[in-house]
Amino acid sequence: MKNVVVLGSTGSVGTQALDVLDKFKDDFNVFAISAYSNIDVLEKQIKKFSPKYVVVVNKKAAHNLKKRLNSKEVVIEAGKNNLNKLVTDNNEIDIVLNSIVGAAGLEASLSTLKAGHDLALANKESLVVGGHLIKKELQNNKSKILPVDSEHSAIFHLLEDKEKKEIKNILLTASGGPFFNKNKRELKNVTVEEALDHPNWDMGNKITIDSATMMNKGLEVIEAHWLFDIDFSNIKIVVHPQSIIHSMVEFCDNTITAELGAADMRTPIQSALTYPQKRKGIAKQLNLFEITKLNFLKPDFSKFPTLNLAYEAGKIGESMPTVLNAANEVAVNNFLNKNIGFLDIAKIVEKTMNKHDIVNHPSLDEVLATDEWARAIAREECK
Numbered sequence: 001m002k003n004v005v006v007l008g009s010t011g012s013v014g015t016q017a018l019d020v021l022d023k024f025k026d027d028f029n030v031f032a033i034s035a036y037s038n039i040d041v042l043e044k045q046i047k048k049f050s051p052k053y054v055v056v057v058n059k060k061a062a063h064n065l066k067k068r069l070n071s072k073e074v075v076i077e078a079g080k081n082n083l084n085k086l087v088t089d090n091n092e093i094d095i096v097l098n099s100i101v102g103a104a105g106l107e108a109s110l111s112t113l114k115a116g117h118d119l120a121l122a123n124k125e126s127l128v129v130g131g132h133l134i135k136k137e138l139q140n141n142k143s144k145i146l147p148v149d150s151e152h153s154a155i156f157h158l159l160e161d162k163e164k165k166e167i168k169n170i171l172l173t174a175s176g177g178p179f180f181n182k183n184k185r186e187l188k189n190v191t192v193e194e195a196l197d198h199p200n201w202d203m204g205n206k207i208t209i210d211s212a213t214m215m216n217k218g219l220e221v222i223e224a225h226w227l228f229d230i231d232f233s234n235i236k237i238v239v240h241p242q243s244i245i246h247s248m249v250e251f252c253d254n255t256i257t258a259e260l261g262a263a264d265m266r267t268p269i270q271s272a273l274t275y276p277q278k279r280k281g282i283a284k285q286l287n288l289f290e291i292t293k294l295n296f297l298k299p300d301f302s303k304f305p306t307l308n309l310a311y312e313a314g315k316i317g318e319s320m321p322t323v324l325n326a327a328n329e330v331a332v333n334n335f336l337n338k339n340i341g342f343l344d345i346a347k348i349v350e351k352t353m354n355k356h357d358i359v360n361h362p363s364l365d366e367v368l369a370t371d372e373w374a375r376a377i378a379r380e381e382c383k
Contacts, residue, residue, distance in 0.1 A: 002094040003031035010038040013099035037061040113137040120272035122148035131226035146272035153268035154246035154259035171248035218310020319359035326374035327352035
């Protein structure tokens with residue numbers, strides 16, 4: 001039985017991960033879970049899964065949870081430092097699933113790899129802002145990264161046993177989000193509610209807005225670059241509205257291999273947790289006879305400028321992806337709070353990037369300082 005840690009257990013991916021673990025309870029033990037402050041959901045998870053450790057990053061929320069449970073059977077810790085300490089100090093852990101939202105997940109990913117644990121990675125921002133740091137840790141130990149994003153999970157399996165020289169292009173599929181068929185003039189007045197109405201996937205608010213702006217796909221391009229050591233010129237975005245093909249790889253002989261499946265995050269989560277084995281799926285089986293068409297379209301870089309910004313930041317590298325991500329997180333939060341318009345998100349990211357002086361080969365402390373700087377600048381731009 002494997003001991004699993006789920007970081008960000010109350011979020012969209014975290015709750016689905018626990019659903020997977022519940023289906024495979026004879027193979028996995030929920031060793032520890034964490035959340036930022038949602039103790040209502042966390043309390044239910046503790047009662048159902050009986051983890052040995054729980055970390056609540058918000059200290060006030062942690063105090064309230066302790067009062068509620070008043071239990072000696074579970075150790076409840078507070079603060080980000082205890083989150084990192086949890087994955088670093090426990091030799092009983094077999095795999096850590098990191099589904100923390102945003103750049104806040106970077107330190108937990110690094111701590112996991114430093115401790116020698118395998119990392120099921122749903123926190124793409126770890127690679128966006130600290131890809132060079134993650135890569136260095138992987139070179140220093142035997143840990144593995146098992147991608148949980150549906151696109152990267154597909155690519156991971158398509159590339160197994162393949163040599164780099166065989167790969168021509170990675171074809172990263174995108175649904176196009178809810179606004180792919182709208183023109184730029186129509187995007188000016190879209191509401192938060194419209195942006196949160198994704199046609200295919202059930203996700204958290206932040207990633208759903210990123211899908212609407214297509215920044216999510218831009219971040220995934222940077223993630224793919226680090227995961228698979230592929231040049232940005234060989235990572236292509238293909239808009240596939242049905243979200244049935246989760247990604248494709250074009251090989252040097254001009255053949256293209258694809259992975260198909262129902263749009264259900266539990267499939268890549270299960271795939272990461274049970275790797276290298278394939279187990280009976282808990283998601284809906286795909287019925288090919290119900291599929292009437294599969295469309296493939298070019299992304300509109302002028303209508304969705306976040307794509308250009310992400311490619312630019314990725315190619316510049318160094319500290320620029322940190323700025324891209326931090327500014328985007330601030331802008332998305334302000335949009336969700338109805339302080340800015342939908343099209344302002346990309347404008348704020350671009351303005352913040354334009355004000356940044358590149359930091360070469362940034363250390364973790366420099367990445368965190370850059371992240372803080374970019375957030376401050378983006379907040380000012382939002383005003």
